[in-house]
Structures are given as C-alpha cells and as structure tokens.
Amino acid sequence: MEGKSIVSRQEPVLHLDTNARRNFIKFYNKLGEKPRSTVRFYDQTDCYTVHGSDDCEQVAKIVYKSTAYVHPLLPDDKQETLQYVAMSKANFELAVRDLLLVRNLRVEVYVRRTEWQLEYRGSPGNLLQFEDILFANKEVLVGNTIISLQVKLEGGTQRRVGVAAVEQNDCSFQLLEFVDDDFFTELEATVVLLGPKECLLPSADGEYTAVKTLLERNGVMITVPKRGSAAERNDLLQDLNRLLRFAKGQQEDANGRKELQMQLAAEALRVAIRYLDLINDAGNLGHYELKQLDLKRFVHLDSAAVAALNIMPKPGTHPTMPSYRWQSILGVLDHCRTPQGHRLMAQWVKQPLRSSEILNDRHNIVQCLLESPETLDTLSMDYLKRIPDILMLTKKLMRRKASLQDLFRIYQVILRTPKILQLLLSLEHSTVQSVLCAPFKSFLEDLTGLKQMVEQVVDFESIEKGEYLVKSTFDNRLMELQQTMTELYNKMERLQNKCCEELDLDGKMVKLENVAKLGYHLRTTIKDDSVLRKNKNYRIVDVIKGGVRFTSDKLESYADEFASCRTRYEEQQQSIVEEIIQVAVGYAAPLTSLNNELAQLDCLVSFAIAARCAPTPYVRPKMLAEGAGKLLLEDVRHPCLELQEHVSFIANSVAFEKDKCNMFIITGPNMGGKSTYIRSVGTAVLMAHVGAFVPCSMATISMVDSILGRVGASDNIIKGLSTFMVEMIETSGIIRTATEKSLVIIDELGRGTSTYEGCGIAWSIAEHLAKQTKCFTLFATHFHEITKLAETLPTVKNVHMAAVADEDNFTLLYQVRPGVMEKSFGIQVARLANFPEHVVQNAQEVYNEFEDEHAGKQSEADKALLDKIQVAIEQLSTAGNNTDINVEDLTQLVAKFAKDIKQLDSDYFKTVLTSSEV
Template sequence: MEGKSIVSRQEPVLHLDTNARRNFIKFHNKLGEKPNSTVRFFDQTDCYTVHGNGDCEQVAKIVYKSTAYVHLLLPDDKKETLQYVAMSKSNFDLAVRELLLVRNLRVEVYVKRSFDWHLEYSGSPGNLLQFEDILFSNKEVLVGNSIIALQLKVEAGTKRRVGVAAVEQNDCTFQLLEFVDDDFFTELEATVVLLGPKECLLPSAEGEYAAVKALLERNGVMITVPKKESVANRNDLLQDLNRLLRFAKGQQEDANGLKELQLQLASEALRVAIKYLDLVNDAGNLGHYELKQLDLKRFVHLDAAAVAALNIMPKPGTHPSMPSYRWQSILGVLDHCRTPQGHRLMAQWVKQPLRSCEILNDRHNIVQCLLESPHTLDMLSLDYLKRIPDILMLTKKLMRRKATLQDLFRIYQVILRTPKILQLLIELDNSTVQSVLCAPFKSFLEDLTGLKQMVEQVVDFEAIEKGEYLVKGSFDSRLMELQQTMAELYKKMERLQSKCNEELELDGKLLKLENVAKLGYHFRITLKDDSVLRKNKNYRIVDVIKGGVRFTSDKLEGYADEFASCRTRYEEQQQSIVEEIIQVAVGYAAPLTSLNNELAQLDCLVSFANAARSAPTPYVRPKMLPEGAGQLQLDDVRHPCLELQEHVSFIANSVEFKKDKCNMFIITGPNMGGKSTYIRSVGTAVLMAHVGAFVPCSLATISMVDSILGRVGASDNIIKGLSTFMVEMIETSGIIRTATDKSLVIIDELGRGTSTYEGCGIAWSIAEHLAKQTKCFTLFATHFHEITKLAETLSTVKNCHMAAVADADNFTLLYQVRPGVMEKSFGIQVARLANFPEHVVQNAQEVYNEFEDEHADKQNQTDKDLLDKIQVAIEQLSTAGNNTEINVEDLTTLVAQFAKDIKQLDSDYFKSVLSTTEA
C-alpha cells in the first residue's frame, strides 16, 4: 500500500494485508457504478474509508480541507489500483453531517460480517433515521427533516392534477394537498418553496415526470424513484395510519373515515412515503403522527426566484454562530432565537409568509408589547429562553425508549421554568399575549402535572447535585438497601479524607475527594503540594493533571471498589424501574410537543422584537391593510442586510403605490447606483411584514399581497444546462402566469443575454402586460431607456432614477431615488470606478464616440430624407388645397402620410405641435 502524501496525525492508517487488499478491490469493482448523488463509506473496524475518485476528493475536502489525503490501494501485482481516503470515527461523523444536511446527498455504509461486505445502513436528506445518533447526538437540530412524495395525473388539455404528501419527521406530521397545475407546474414550485423538502419521491423520472424532476432539481431537491411494487393496496395505507396516527380522546381509531384521505392522489403519495421511510417499524413513531390538509391559500405565494432575489435563506452550511450569518439573509436578520426549536420555526416562518390579517396583527401586537417592556424582553431572551433545551429531541428519545433519567430531568426542568415565563407574560397585561401565549401555556402545563409529580417521586435530586442521575432509594427496598450501603461507604471515605488532611498537614480546602470514571473515588491536591505527598509512603499517585495530583491509599481504594460494585448493582436494579418510568413518560408526548411548539413561537416573537430594536435604526410596526386595498407606502425604506454590514452608511428611499394612480415604477440609473438594492428593499420589507416582524422604514402602510414574485440578477445554471437568458425567461414566465392585481413584482435588468433589440422588446412587452393587464404593484429596473416611454401612454406608470453626478473628472453615485428618467448612461464612468486600466477606458470612450457619431450621422441623413419628403408633401398639400376638384380620400391620405413623416422626425417642436393637435 502506497500513499501520495505524508500521513497527518489526524489521519488513521489503513492496515490491510496483501490478500485483504486484493479481495477488497475485487468486491468494490463488483459493486459497479453508483449515482454521483451517493457516497459510500466502508467500516474497516479501526477506521472508515471511501473509494473512487469522486467520493475521495469530496470527503477529503470536507474532512482534511485538502485532496492531498487521497491515497492508492495497491495489490502486489499492481494491476488494479483503487483510490481511498481513511478517516477516524469523529471525522466520519463530520463527513456524514456535511453530506446529508448541507450537500443533500445520499450516504451508504458497508460493514464486513463473516468475510463478506454488506450494506448495513443508508440515509438520504429526507430519511435520516439511521443516522440520527450521529447527526443529532448532543447537537442542536437547527434544520427540518422534511420529505415529499408526488403523484401526477394528466387531465384535459395541458392541465395536470398533482397530489402531494409531505412528511415532517421532527414534528411527526403528515400534510396532504391536491391541486390542478399548468404545464409549467407553477403551484408545485410554490409548494416546494413553502415546504422546503430535502428529498422528493417520484414514481418515475421520465415521461410526464421529466418536467417535475427538472423543477425539483432547479430548487435543490434530491430526486428518489423508489422500487415499484407489484401491487399497490390502499388497505396498506389505512393499516399503517391506524398505527401511526395520534387519535383524539373519544375519536374512533380508524383512519378510513378521515376526510383528508378523500384526496386520492395525495393519499397514494403518502402510502409511498410511509413505506419508503419504514415508519411503522420504528416503535417511536406509533401513535404520534398527526394528519393535516395543507391549504396553500393561507400563505403568500413565493417562487424560487423570489426566495433567491430577496436573499431569504442563508447559504447552505451557514450556522447561526457564524459572524456573517446575521447579515447574509433575511432569516439571519430576524433569527435572534435562543432555542433550537425557535431556530427551526423561524426558518419555517420566513418561507411561509401569511395572508391572515388576524394572525399578523396578533404577532405585531405581541412584538410591540415586548418592545414597550424592555426589561421583560431582556429577561425572556437572556435568561429564561436560553435555558430551554430542545424538547422535541428529548420527546423523540422518549418515544424511541432511548431516553435516560437525565433526559427526563431536563424535561422536568422545562416544566419548572415555564411557569416563571408564564408569570412574566401575565404581568405584561396584554390581551393578545394572554390569548395567544398565556392560555395555551396554562393548558399544557396542566396536562403535564402528572409527569412533574412522577419525576419528583422517583428521581434522587440529592444525587443530581453530585452529578449522578439515580432513582430514589425509597422507591424500591433493594435500592434503599444499596443506597444505605453507599452512604456508609461515602462517610468512611470522608473520614479518610479528614485523616489524610491531618497526616499531610494540609488546609482542608485544598484536599478534595473526587470521583472520576475509570479511576473511581480518589483524593486530589494542587501541584505545589506534590512534594508533601511524595514523602508519605501511605499514599500513592495515580495521575497528574493540570488541575493537580490525584492519589489514593489502600483503604480508600478498597472503599472505592466496594462503592463502585454497589453502584453497578444499584444501576442494574434501577434499570428496570427506569424503563417503566420512561414507558409512563411516553404518554405525555403530545402535551410535550405542544409545549415545545408554544415555546418556539414565543422565541420567534421575542426574536422579532430583538431584531427590531437592535437594528442600526429601529424598525417600525407596519400598518396592514386587507388584500385589494390597493396601497403600499414605505417611507425611508432600508435593506436590513446591507445596513448591518460594517462601514455601510445606508441611504434610505421611499416608495408609494396607489391603485389606479400608480402601480408601476420604471427605474433607470447607472450600474452600481442602487437600483437592485432599492427594489429588493421594498420586497424585503413587504415579506417581513407578512411574517409578523417589524420593518426597516420610518413609516409603512402595506396592503396584504397574495404573492411576492421576483426576477433579480443574471447567472447561468451550468449544472442544469440553462443559459442566463433561459433562466431569466423561465422565471419571468412564472411571474406572468402567477401575478394578480394583489401581487408585488420586482424585476431587475430583464432582457439581457440576447440581442439588444430582442431584449428590449421582451422587457417592454412584459412591463406593458404587468401595467395594463395585471395591474399589480411592480418595480421594474432597466437599462433599456426606451421602456420609460410607457409612462407617456399609461398614467399608472411612473419613471424614476437613481441619481448620479458626473463631470469631466469626477463621477459620484448618490443612491437616491428621484422622479423622472436618467437621460444618460454611465457605464464608462463605472468602469473607471472599478479601476479599469486607463487606456482601456479611453479606448471604450473612443469606440462609444464613434458609435454615437455614426448613429448621429444616420439620424441626420434620416432626418434629411424625411425633410425632403415633408417638403414634397407640403407642396402636394398646397397644390391640393388650391384644387377644388381633389378627392377627399386622396387628401386624407396625403395628410396622414405627412403626419407619419413628421412623427418619425426626431423633433421636440413637431412632437409638441402634433400632441396639441391630436388633443
């Protein structure tokens, strides 16, 4: 075996003899090709390996940040070689987390049993069950674990009926919906944005499903086509649901009567998802799932382009602890949450802006109340909420019978702390806080009274103070006997401690009696007292650490061994009791889940308040008007991400839309002048208001919208085989199909990537359609100055521009929105700002001047030709005027041609004369 680099200390060595190497290479070759979306690991007992070029490079970069750790596995004959990367168990865990949670790839792990390799376990972004211990053990779960399944039925014409089943394994929920979609699957894309699935199950990736597959891949969702079954039986679904669903008290435990199952396509999709995830064979799932019908009309429609345009979500792999997290995305701006469940819910809220005026007013009322009570806000954020653990994960451990007494005690602590949170909220004396937060908290706490009492009866709180989690001895006679024995042994060790202190003539505070795993009970003194200890032969040193010297004696060692033996018997005896306790605690899963959700909601609302007051300029409460009210006014609107960046002094601008008076702004101005930032600021403020947050303005009046649609930025999508222009057209076609008069649309630089005239024509056509037919609120930033002429024919279209000042030597961007059209382009000045070499800039200016002169010459020649024609027309009209026998139709034709020629002449005078005449 040879390597291509020096092995680092972190990198384990792969020990295989000649025969083992040959056999492994042979087995690996037998596996054959695999999809690029799958990474295979092999458990080599003392380390893990990956093999093959693609897997090796990817994992080496994740684990070692370098491909220098890719080695070659060589048999003696060196005929067949195989690349590999070896890693420790901790690095394997790191790689699996990255691959499943960040890169959305599938992972397989092979283990050797009885001389043969077997696929031991596998996982995918939507099916993490077999990797939960690796992914979430002692770690906060900040991401959802959602998977969807689709079924498609072609209806008349180009219509498609789509059935969707979504499974959220963290929250134990099934959501079903069905809808009729167009051939572009506009509603399906909105559903994918709304649910944010990691993986989608499709019956096929071809035929009718090819377009669906393309859409899902565009949105970063992994595609899985499960193996086809010989017989698909609806009764299988009913049997599975009867075991998985949590039925209400008094409700008949039969899924057959549930109205949600009337959605036949969605029900079939759910059957496939349950089977793929193997939910029924996990005892922790039984009796805990809830079935809902999802109503898309509850939420503001967002497409993937709008999510990208508004920077709603952070880049994959970004963690809230990272310094850049706060200003990279809208989620980062708003997410000041203190709990893992709060982080998860906030990520859900920003992707699911609401169309319910009532719920939004409740959220705004609570945020305002918290801002008016800064002391309460600080207490909740800095003290109470940050002490709340992830109840959802603790509840899942209960349901899977993997919980310990420590887990149960952590749940108990939440039940103890929640009344203090409740008391703080009651003292706010606010009716919305009372109905939305206090009342549910009271109800769930009452439901958890029995669990609280059971923990107090069973758990030994004195032992917890010593760092041990034990059942009270009084709970069982055998435990009581063992506990008394351990108490007597502990007293004997304390007497030895006093005796040792006297013998070594030490201050009693410096001699510690400690218990450490593997060593058991022992004494410890500081390093500076080491010399005193070494002179006394009654004691022997067992360990030296930074914190001091650990030592023991024959008697102490005897007591410690006896204590450890009793402790082992005590733990064995209490294990059966703990299992019974956990079994009872599982019955409280429903109120614990509800309490978790309520605390997550509170955390998000507290986070909104913190985001509002901590901004460079505090946010204000938006005044929300019903849908169709036809008003959108944002005074001094700022971009929340940009203003958080260091060394940025943000220049605020305003916007005002009013139905039938102004529904479109066409914005011109130089590159880097702030057009994109301005239109994004407006879209962002409207989104923030619809999730219940305050907005970065000095005043905000917002009519609720049914959709926020965006087309901002231009970039190729090489992986998907789409050009800049094609991406642009796909996104814009979605806007045209979806937008209504209640929508907000932001479009930036539409029409690039094709010829100037075609681009301008497409941009004009779309702008005119949105202004005349759709009549939605639209911000349309463009470099095609021709489009500004729309304002001359449509009274609801207004022109504005980003101001800039330029002279022979200087060019200054003012970042201010001013009415009217920007008459001049400043591309060459921007190039100079970007530090282009001066000779390049000069050359650009010369070429520009040549084109301008050429255009002017052509225009002058055109004008000369037109003037000649006009002169002839005037003479014809003069002659016709003196001819009393001329036909009226011929005269009309001459006048029409004369007017047409005049209009083609680039003359403000003639234009004004004609417009006055026509008026």
C-alpha cells in the first residue's frame, strides 16, 4: 500500500494483498457510477473504506477534518489508481450519523461474504437499518418523517395532490388530499408543516418537475422508487391489516376506513410502505395508527416565512451548543429536558395552531407554572431531567431487542410519573388537571399490569450491584446458580476485609467493585498506592482518577468463577426474558401515550422557563378570534437578538386595527433596524400561536390563518435562480395565499431589477395587499415613492427608523417613529462600517454629481413647463375676456392647464389641485 499523508495512530491501514487489490478494483468498477447523493462504504473486516474522489473528500473532512487522509489504492502493475479513505468502526459510525442526519444523503454499506454484496441501505427518511448505529446511547432529538406524493391533473391549472406521511418514530400514517394550483402553494405549506427528510415521487420529470423544484427549495431529498408489479399495487389493505393497531374487540380490517377513500393519498401510502419495507419488520406489526391530516388546524407557513423568522436552527446544531439558544426561535423556546420533549418542540414551532381552545389551555398552563416557580424548577430539574426516551425504549420492545435493563428503565418512569402527577395536582388548577393530570392517571392505570410484572420478575438486589437479572425463584437451575454466586460474593467480601487487615487500611477506604472488562476487583485511594506496591500478595490492575484498582490470585479466581456463573445464569434466563418482553410489547400503546404526555409537559415547562429567563420576561398574549382585526404589540423585541451578549435591544410597537390601519410602510437608513423590527412582529405572532408567551410588554393578537414572509435577498445558485427570481417566486406565493386574516412581512422587495421596474412591482404589491387583501402588512422599503400610498389609502401609515445625522456624525436610533425618512444614508452607514475614507469620499462626490445632474434636468424640465403654463395663463386670460368663446373650448383650455401643472414637480401646485378636486 502507498500513502500520501502522515498516518495518525487512530487511522487504520487497509491491508490487501495483490490479488485482493485487483479483485476489489474490478468489483468497484463493475458497480459503475452512482448518484452524488449516495455515499458507499465497504466493510473490509478490520476497517471501513470509501472510494472515489467525491466520497473520499467528503468522508475525510467529516472524520479527519482534512483531505490529507486520502490514499491511492494501486495494483502491482499500477495501471489503475483508486482513491480510498480508511476508518475505524467508531469513525464509520460518526460518518454515517453525519451523512444521514445532517447532510441528508443516502448511505450504502457493502459487505464481503463469498462475494461483495449490498448489505445495508439508508436514507434520511429510512433509517431503520442504521438505528443501532445512529441512536445507540444517543438521544433522538429530531423526527423521522418521509412523505410520498401522487399528483393528478384536474383541469388546466389545477392539480389534485395525494400525500402520505410516515413517521417511523411515532408509528403513524397521515393521509391528505387536496386540489392545488400550478404553483403547488398548498403542497409547500404541507412540506413546511411536516418537515420531511425525504419524499417519494413516481417520477422526477414531466408533471413532477415543478414538485421536484419545490422540494429541492425546501431541502427535501427526492427518491423515485421502482414501480412494483400489478399484484403488489393491489395489496395495500393486506399490508394495513397487519400494520395497524386495532382496538380490543375491533375487527382487524382496514377496509372501509374513511382515510382510504382518498385514492391518490392511499396510493402514495402503498408506495411508502413498500419502500420502507415495513411489513418485513415484526416490530412494526400491529403498532401503526392511520389518521387524516387537516391543514386547516394549523397556521399556513411558507418556506420563505420559516427562513425569514429563523424558526429552525442550522442543520447539525445541537441543543448543547452555546449558539443554539439564540440562533432560532426553536432554540429560544427549547429548554426541554427529555428527548421526546425536544422532538415535540420542533414539531410545535413548525405547526402553529389556529385553535383558540388549545392555545388558551397552553397559555393557562404556562401562566400557572410561572406563578408557581418552585413547582416549575422541581419539574424541570428533578423529575423531567430523569425521564428517558420512552419512545425509543418502546421501539426496542416492539423489535424484541430490549433487555432487562431497558424494561427496568421503563419501570422507573412508571414509578416517577405518580410523583409528577401529585406535584401537578397540588397546583389546584383546572386546566392543568384536565389537560395533564387526567391523561396521566388514565395511562398509569393502563400500565399497572406492566409495573406488577417487573416487580415480580426482576431481581432488584442484583440491580444495586449493577447487574440486571431475573429473580432466581423462577427456575430451579437459576436458584442453584444464584446460590453459587451468593457464596462467591460472600467469599470476595471476606477477602476485602482480610485485605484491609493486611494492608492496615480503613475498611471504608477499600471497595469491592465490578467493572465489565475487569470483573470484580478492589479499589483504594491513590495515596495508598505505595502500601500496595510493598505487598506481594496484591497486584495493581489499573490506576484511574478515582483510585487504584488491584486484585489477588484468590480474588481473581473467585471473580472468574463468578463471571462464569453469571454468564450461565444469563443464558438460562434468556427464555424467561423473551417471554417477559413478549408480554411487555402488549403495553406499547399506553407507553407511547405516556411518552407523548410527558413530552407535552416538558414543552409547556420549557415555555415557562423561556418566558422567565429572558432578559425581560415575556408576557401572556391576549388572543382574539380570527377576523377580529387587531394586532397590538407594545415594546416588541426580537427574542434571538436580545439573548446575544453585548446587545441592548431597543423595543418598538405596532398597532393595527381593521379599517383604521392594516399596513406600515417602513423607511429608514440601511442597518437602521427595519428588518429586525418586522421580524420581531412576525416572531411574536408565531410564538403566540404555538402557545408560548411573547417578548412584549403587552400583546393583543387576532389569530391569523397564515404568516407569510419575503425577507432578505440572496441568489439560489444551486437551483440556478437569481435574487430577483427568488423574490418573485416568494412574493407570488404571498399574493396567492394571503387573506384579510393573514400577517405579511416584506423587506426590500424589487431590488434585483432596475430601479423603476423594482419600484413599480413593489408599489403594485403593496397597493394590492392594502386595498384588496387588507391583511396585516409590514412593508420595509428603500423606494420612498411607495410612501405616497398613505396619501390615498387611509389604512396605510408611514413610519421610519429614526437616525440623527449632521455633517460630522451619524447615529442610528433603532426607534420606530411616524412619518417618512427621505434618505437611506447609505454613505453614512458605509462610514460606520469602517470603509476606507477615500472610498467614502469618492462615493459622496459621485452621489453629489448625480444629484446635481438630476436637479439640473429637473430645473430645465420645470422651466419648459413654466413657459407652457405662462402661455396657458395668457390664453386663459384672453379667453376670459372673449365673450364669444364657447364652454367646450374653455373646458379644453382648463384641462390642458391642469395637465401641465400636474407635470410640474411643485408641492404647492399639487396641493392646490388636490384640494380643488376634492
């Protein structure tokens, strides 16, 4: 083997003889090209490898943070070179986790049996074969949703869309069918709502080209599965009869379910079930739930609004990272203590509700918790912190992969939940009792049998020693082995006492311990190391921070015999454990319900903590019915910005009321806070609709049906879209979707084209939203001409971000004030950004030249118009003295005079004419 980098101690080396190298290269070439979205690993027994320049560079950067670990794999004749990166099993798992969960790529693993073959395959929406790698000893903080789509043309521009969503963690199928426009507006809202990692399409071409573009814009991986046979396409009912969970006494037949009347959605579900191969995993059978997804339950969000409001953190950001808290709205609100809480919180922020009843319940509970700070702290720090991921433990039960330790962890949750229940009952709050306590009571009653079974079967004394065993009373052979282990343990304890006497050590200083790799041994403090070394009866096994581990020949003999007995005990109890797990599987439904209830409690506790620990505490919003036409936010702040260090946030207000004011046109300097202000409003409305308190001093919010945004400008290079095209796509979605119950935030629209065209488009959109849609709108712009809308539309108000400027100083005040700011102060902002002074001076000179030239042209035009007006005045005077002139000729002269006056850029004349028209 030849390499081109310095090999680190951790980096494994690929050992292949000449023949093996040739055969592998031959096999690799035979595979042919693969999609760039797929990374292939090869299990070389003592290490894993990837090959080809793309895979090598990507994996080397993930594992080694450098491409220096890419090596050439050469056969002896060296006619053909194949790059490779070798990695240990631990680094292979690290790479797979990153590729599937962060980068949203596919992974294939090839294993050599008699020949090389594809053994494992995974994708962002299908993690089943990699669950042990991804989630062993790891918290599952994200959902795992895959959707399947079917589209059918109905009329010229309408499409019927069938959607099936499969959530493998929660074992749920959700079906939805709707008629959409040719821009797939509703489909985008569905994608935002569900947040899938992957989407199954019948095709990526033809009718599905626009769908593919939409999915790519939202970062969803696209898969086109192979078409099944005619027989496979007719067996959906058969599959559902095996997968669905039916109630006791209910006929196990999915035929007649109303959800399956949506034919396109049902076909999409069939494709998803086959792609995920759910039927061939026994752990799935009898555990899935089928329901219809109702989009009208949720506030409509488009992808532009999700990006504009920074709802979700960047991919790969973990709650333990320092930046997580202020990077996104999810980070601000997510103080959850459990993995299931983290997952539900991510779902809630993407699915703001339109149900006043549910929102009122959430706000009531958050307020109650804030008024009981001791209870809030106890729930968060003492109880929820100790709750494991019940959903993942339940899945292990369902797949018959659970151990006695897993069962004991579930038992601990069942023991701790009544304490949580008692604490909640002590609040004596009606909403807390109905929403939280009543379900807890019900699920605990359903789990009574499981609790009793664990208490009858599990040996709790052995757990105290770190071992998970079945009680020996279940089997005679187990009793014999248990008796032997007890005798051996007693002998080891006597050796421990003898050691203390021989070494003249305090009995409390010498511990008898059991560690998996070492077995039973003794441990004492590091300061007694010298005493140990002088005694030849004992030898040191290991030195750790906690002390010195040591043993003796007799102790080692007892420990080996004990380990052998325990192994035989575990083998003997295996059949009993399998029976216990089989019974425990029957409690999967109440366990899942208990998991969901604890997740909900965790989220509501998290809302209360977020409201309390903000620099300025959040307040409860007063929620009005949809269409009430009020949006009043006093001293609204941006929750992410105020959490950043060295930021002293300046709060502002907004006051919208139906038929009085529904639009703010916001002008002001660059960097003056326009974008932050409008995002703050959108964020507060979103937070109120998920059930959280809001960063204001007072908030009255009419519930909205959608939050739509167009903030920021950036090219989408990957998709081949310019800044202007992205703007137009996002804005066209707003125009199609917004109603008078919507909230729209728009920032700097029209910058990607010529000034006049951009201004015309921005004006037209603002006017449409103000006159036709009449929704709540915050419209930030540098086109000062648009502010003139306020002169003709009484519901439009001009506000500006204040700044103070003179010849030498320029200060941004970040305060919203009434009226228009005529300048954008771009040159002053450049000076604040420490531009080189000569560049700023040159910019000022060029600006002055343009301004003088414009003024000169305007002056010449005005002079010509004044000459015309002079002539018109003389004609009117002459005509007035002429008693023979008819009315029509006089009317024409007056009309011409008015037209010329209007072309003259004179505020005086404009005011006179407007007054006369009125």
